[in-house]
Amino acid sequence: QVQLVESGGGSVQAGGSLKLSCAGSGINFRFNDMGWYRQAPGKQRELVASITSVGTTNYADSVKGRLTISRDAALYLQMNSLKAEDTAVYYCNTIPGLQINGRAYWGQGTQVTVSS
Numbered sequence: 001q002v003q004l005v006e007s008g009g010g011s012v013q014a015g016g017s018l019k020l021s022c023a024g025s026g027i028n029f030r031f032n033d034m035g036w037y038r039q040a041p042g043k044q045r046e047l048v049a050s051i052t053s054v055g056t057t058n059y060a061d062s063v064k065g066r067l068t069i070s071r072d073a074a075l076y077l078q079m080n081s082l083k084a085e086d087t088a089v090y091y092c093n094t095i096p097g098l099q100i101n102g103r104a105y106w107g108q109g110t111q112v113t114v115s116s
Contacts, residue, residue, distance in 0.1 A: 002026035002100060004092055009110030016082050020110055022075040022092030029071050033095040036069060036077045038088035039109075049077060050095055082114045 004027070008020040020036070035050040048060045049069035057069055062085070068078040075092050089109040098105040 002098060002105060004098075004105070004107035006090060006092055006107055006110040009090060009112045011113040011115065012082055014083055014114055014116045016114070018079045018082065018112060020077040020079065020090055020092075020112070022077075022107075024074070024092075027094065027098075029073065029075050034069075034071060034075050035093060035095045036067075036075070037091045037093060037097075038086075038112075039091070040085070040088040043088075045091070047095070051075075079112070082112075084114050084116050086112060087114050088112060 003025040005023045006020060008018060010018060012018060031053055033050060033052045035047050037045050037047050039045040046060065048063045049067055050058045051069045051071055059067060066081045070076045077090065089111050091106055091109045093106060
């Protein structure tokens with residue numbers, strides 16, 4: 001029943017922009033703390049941006065000032081001034097992440113590739 005579908009990724013040059021979107025079913029984004037996570041090659045998945053049910057946002061230092069999280073019925077991540085180190089698969093999820101029958105749930109993610 002629960003689904004998270006990320007979209008909007010792609011390949012861009014350093015300094016470029018992308019806007020990621022996350023559509024959910026079985027989850028009301030306004031009633032949950034939501035976040036964008038990313039997993040780069042050889043690294044653990046990390047939370048890079050979050051937004052609470054009341055709209056408070058937080059960002060990892062590595063992306064502060066460049067990425068902006070927002071929501072309506074969907075969740076978004078506006079990505080500006082992209083750097084090669086932003087290359088990763090990006091996932092949306094609740095904070096903490098969803099558990100379904102005791103197992104973590106993650107969507108497919110969307111690939112962001114930034115070339116120099």
